[in-house]
Amino acid sequence: MSHQTGIKANEKLIKVFGKSKNGKLRVIKVSIENEELNCTATAEVKKDWERDYDKLIVPLIEESVPCYILYRLDSKTSLGYAWLLLSWVPDTATIRQKMVYASTKATLKNEFGSSHITEELHATNKEETTFDGYIRHKQDFAAPAPLTSREEELVELRKKEINTEINTDTRHQTLGGVTCPMSDATVAAIKDILNGTYDYLQFRIDLEEERIHVSKAAVVPLNELPRQVPTESARYHLYLFKHTYDGNYQESFVFIYSMPGYNCSVRERMLYSSCKAPFLDDLNALGVNVMKKLEIDSGAELTEDFLHDELHPKKFVNSRPAFAKPKGPPNRGPKRLTRPQEQSF
Incomplete structure (x- = not known):
């Protein structure tokens, strides 16, 4: 589920997008400023796209300032030139910047024209913004086809076999689960929720690096929680x-x-399941006193009554009535006392 921010392209950027279709522009840098998508730099075509790449893109990358860069390739589609969308969101960016840029990318693509964008690249360090980083991305993208569910299960089982090589870089694995380390931004967000900055955090596991990242930090009304x-x-x-x-x-x-059933891969299901207990331990170590742990497959379950009943289960008093001896048949008359007859010998 994607959540958009409502941030739109301003008039200046819309005009630049219109001019870009004539093929003269090589680069368009887009930044979010004053709650608007704004064009902060452009560059025209100099040579071929490969030689222009580092010369035109690298100078536009600022150390801790996210941005989008639209880069015109030399290949064409039926609609015109093909474009690469580079999303520069450094690890040093604030949580809010990361969330805003992630949520606004779909709007940017719609404003520019999604059909013109044939490639996308997400960069978090400067090396990934270079031409060499682009080539590595292409190589990773051209990796072999995904494994079948059965093959993924076998790979995960092999990973969980006992590894006798122990060193400081070995990821801690026990019967209780696999520990996925938390990013610095995740730790900072947890401290913020303890200080009252937020009341809701959402975490995702990067399946490649097996690391826990915070994907959302916000103040969320209870009626918005299912969404x-x-x-x-x-x-x-x-x-x-x-x-x-x-x-x-x-x-x-x-x-x-939350685990939406079999919409997720086997690897994703196994990793989230295995990392849950160690992650809870890490939360406790940071000072988070979790009062209730829940597992759901749909946000629709998260109602106020549901959370209240889970935290404070209702106590049912045993109201079974005491056994009452049934009355005898009516009009039976008084009970007669009889004496045993004496036996004659």
């Missing part, structure tokens, strides 16, 4: 449920593990 659960991928969620119980105001951390 935060993706329908195509697994996620961990941490929510501060504010409610009253027995007349007392309470704030309770609820950990939610």
Whole structure:
């Protein structure tokens, strides 16, 4: 499920997009400024696209400032020149910047024309923005076809076999699960929710690097909570449920593990399942006192009544009536006492 920010292209950028279709522009740099998509730089075609790449793109990359770069290739489609969309979102960017740029990319593509964009590249360090980084991306993209479900299961089983080589770089594996380390941004977001900056965090596992990243940090009203659960991928969620119980105001951390069934790959299901317990331990070590752990397959389950009942289960009093001896038949008359007859010998 994608959430867009409502940020749109301003008039200046729309005009640049219109001019770009004549083929003279090689590069368009787009930044989010004042809640608008704005054109912050352009460059015209100099030589062929390969020789222009580093000369025109690299100078536009700022150390900690995200941006989008649209780069015109020399190949053509039926609609005109093909374009590459480079999303530069460095690891040093703030959580808010990461979320805003991720959520606005779909809008940018629609404004420019999705059919003109034939390739996309997401870069988090400067090496990935170079021509060599682009080539490595192409090589990774051309990797062999994905394994079947059975092949993925076999690979995961082999990974879980005991490894006798132990060193400081070995990822900790136990029967309790596989530990996926948290990114620095994730740790910072957890500290922020403890300080009251947010009441909702969403976490994703990067399946390639096996690392936990924060994918959303926000203040989310309870009625909006179901919409935060993706329908195509697994996620961990941490929510501060504010409610009253027995007349007392309470704030309770609820950990939610959402897994939309078999929409996810075998590797994704196994990794999220294995990392859950160690991740909960890490949350506890950072000071998060999780009062309730839930597993769901759909956000529709996250209603106020559901969370309240999970935190405070209703106690059912045994109301079974005591056994009552049935009355005798009516009009039976008084009970007669009889004496035993004496036996004669």
